[in-house]
Amino acid sequence: MIFRMSLLKHSQQSVISIVTLALAMTVSCTRAQDCQQSPESCDSEEILSNYLWLNDVATSYPENPTNCERYERTSLSDDGKTAHYNFVYTERGGDTTPISDTCTYEAVSKTVIDIGCTDFAPTVYHLTLDYVNGNNCFVGHANVDDSNPTQYYFLLTNPDSNEEEYESCYNKLNDYTGGNYISLRDEEKMQKMYPPKKD
Numbered sequence: 001m002i003f004r005m006s007l008l009k010h011s012q013q014s015v016i017s018i019v020t021l022a023l024a025m026t027v028s029c030t031r032a033q034d035c036q037q038s039p040e041s042c043d044s045e046e047i048l049s050n051y052l053w054l055n056d057v058a059t060s061y062p063e064n065p066t067n068c069e070r071y072e073r074t075s076l077s078d079d080g081k082t083a084h085y086n087f088v089y090t091e092r093g094g095d096t097t098p099i100s101d102t103c104t105y106e107a108v109s110k111t112v113i114d115i116g117c118t119d120f121a122p123t124v125y126h127l128t129l130d131y132v133n134g135n136n137c138f139v140g141h142a143n144v145d146d147s148n149p150t151q152y153y154f155l156l157t158n159p160d161s162n163e164e165e166y167e168s169c170y171n172k173l174n175d176y177t178g179g180n181y182i183s184l185r186d187e188e189k190m191q192k193m194y195p196p197k198k199d
Contacts, residue, residue, distance in 0.1 A: 031134040032168060035111050042129050044107035048076060048083040050135045053159050056184055058170070060177040061144055061152035067092045067184055070159070071103060081107045087117055092184075113140075122146070127154070131172040136165035139172050153177055 035042035056069035071085040087101040103117040115125040125142045130153070132138040137157040144152055155173045157166055173181055 033132045035129040035131060039111050042111050042132055044110060044113045044129060045080045047113065047129070047132070047138065048073075048105055048107055049080055051156075051158050054085070055157045055159050056154060057157050057166075058155040058173060058181050058183050058185075059152055060173075060181045061154075062182060064144075064182070064184060065092055066090065068098075069184060115142075130176065131169065133165055133168050134161075136161040137169035139169050139176065141176075153181065155181075 033041040052073045054071040054073075056066075056071075066089040069087070069089045071087050073083050073085050075084045077083070083105045085103045085105060087103045088098050089101070090096060090098060099119070101117050101119045103115060106114045106116075108114050111129045113127045113129070115127055116123070123146050125144075127140040127142040128151075129138060129140045135158055137155065139153060139155050141151040141153045143149065153173055153176050155169050157163075157169070
């Protein structure tokens, strides 16, 4: 009897384990969205809602004027379509002095976010989402000024998420650009601007 109960318990545990594994695999497989292939699977409003912090970490734009870009959300509209961010960055090739700015992110469609920043007005950047990996990172392409129609790719991460999840975004960026992208991270500057969080 004890043996039969033990087998039954083991069988139940095995079923639970299999179901749990299947659910975990389903979640891990569905949380990343390829917006190029399935635009309806992406949602720009979720970006605004779920990304309290944003780091702009890489781009195919070789003349990007800023480095160490970090955005901190300060407000989100009731309809979830507009978010305001404090924006801190350094000038590329300059010193470590952080520059503060404010930006507005507006979800204009499922796959497009309009970004406007005070220091770069009146330019509005129309960021089209290409790939989103849950609340970890995403890749999109955008104009760099109003007079230049050329689109460049950008990779942004959520610094409060799992860094191991960034790999898929880097892989997508590499695919989209043929490996022609630059890092926007200067680790020495980053350490001075954003000291490691204390436990």
